[in-house]
Amino acid sequence: MMRLTRAGEYGVRAALHLANQPEGKITFVSEISEKQDVPRHFAAKVMQLLVRSGVVRSHRGVKGGFTLARPASKITLKDVIEGVEGQIFLNLCLIKKGECPRDDTCPVHLIWREAQDKLMEILDGVTVAELAETGRALEKKMSKKKR
Amino acid sequence: MMRLTRAGEYGVRAALHLANQPEGKITFVSEISEKQDVPRHFAAKVMQLLVRSGVVRSHRGVKGGFTLARPASKITLKDVIEGVEGQIFLNLCLIKKGECPRDDTCPVHLIWREAQDKLMEILDGVTVAELAETGRALEKKMSKKKR
DNA sequence: TTTATTTAGGATATAAAAGGTCTTAATTAT
DNA sequence: ATAATTAAGACCTTTTATATCCTAAATAAA
Ligand code: SF4
Ligand code: SF4
Numbered sequence A, B: 001m002m003r004l005t006r007a008g009e010y011g012v013r014a015a016l017h018l019a020n021q022p023e024g025k026i027t028f029v030s031e032i033s034e035k036q037d038v039p040r041h042f043a044a045k046v047m048q049l050l051v052r053s054g055v056v057r058s059h060r061g062v063k064g065g066f067t068l069a070r071p072a073s074k075i076t077l078k079d080v081i082e083g084v085e086g087q088i089f090l091n092l093c094l095i096k097k098g099e100c101p102r103d104d105t106c107p108v109h110l111i112w113r114e115a116q117d118k119l120m121e122i123l124d125g126v127t128v129a130e131l132a133e134t135g136r137a138l139e140k141k142m143s144k145k146k147r
Numbered sequence C: 001t002t003t004a005t006t007t008a009g010g011a012t013a014t015a016a017a018a019g020g021t022c023t024t025a026a027t028t029a030t
Numbered sequence D: 001a002t003a004a005t006t007a008a009g010a011c012c013t014t015t016t017a018t019a020t021c022c023t024a025a026a027t028a029a030a
Helices: A006-019 A029-035 A040-052 A077-085 A107-123 A128-146 B006-019 B029-035 B040-052 B077-085 B107-123 B128-146
Strands: A056-059 A065-068 B056-059 B065-068
Touching: A006 A029, A006 A040, A006 A056, A006 A065, A006 A077, A006 A128, A006 B107, A029 A040, A029 A065, A040 A056, A040 A065, A040 A077, A077 A107, A077 A128, A107 B006, A107 B107, A107 B128, A128 B107, B006 B029, B006 B040, B006 B056, B006 B065, B006 B077, B006 B128, B029 B040, B029 B065, B040 B056, B040 B065, B040 B077, B077 B107, B077 B128
Parallel strands: none
Antiparallel strands: A056 A065, B056 B065
16 A cells, blocks of 8 residues: 555654663663553564664663664664565565566656655655654744643 | 555556557457456456546447546556555655644654655656657667667 | 447455564573 | 563454456447
């Protein structure tokens, strides 16, 4: 249906939550689940995917939990989303040459390539650190409005 | 999974096929199915969706079939895809304001808005007529290469 | 008017993906 | 040793994707 899955969305929320924690703090899934409105067990599963794809690091045992695997300024939105969903391809023929037998003579293929490149450019062009920053600015703005 | 469905893909092929037919020719689903490698019954269903959304026109009975509902130069790729799939939204929060309760303070929302706008700009920026033209040019190029 | 051909519309079927829960094992600070 | 926590994966339910099939309606032509 050409839409981000809930798992992908939750992964982004989790990464952003971790980026907003003080340097070095280890965070439980329970905290991520509560603060970010993510079903608890589902959150655990998504965190596992992010560990496997190298975006976050896990710490087991008492006082265990999760931290980002590297500085938030080195993690892009694309890293997080593809870490959860796997690589994104807007159409089959973008997966690899020959995946669609018509790709060498198909005019639509070129459009999909363009759309794919642009989407990747946008998602890879913003880091989790930048998002966290913008988020704080937005919070401040909205709380002013409410007063 | 953030990917065009087969139905959407087949719809585009069908529209392009119709655009390549001589002015006024009525085309059977059987022809579309065979020439565009689309399962026959599935093609029929996709064509129905395109009729309902006003992209193609149907003609019933003997000598019946399908034609484009308006000149190919007035039909964009977006018209065809959304005609089959319904409106595209890259994330839930783009459907409408308030669909996600966090949208007024969420930094990621802005990125999705940007990605959505760009995608729509690309898909709505090319017409079926232009695609058909490019397709003919590509065919010519490839047949030269083979010689 | 009858017939053959074609789409319309919807029922049905199957498989895959999405979304979510649960259990058990492994790890580790205390 | 124990309690807290993630790891791993089994399991479940719902929705979407993909596809097929059947009957009705339309209509050009015989
Ligand atoms: S857009 Fe063209 S190349 Fe891509 S899947 Fe469709 S037919 Fe194949
Ligand atoms: S990106 Fe932000 S606004 Fe959009 S669904 Fe996620 S949390 Fe909500």
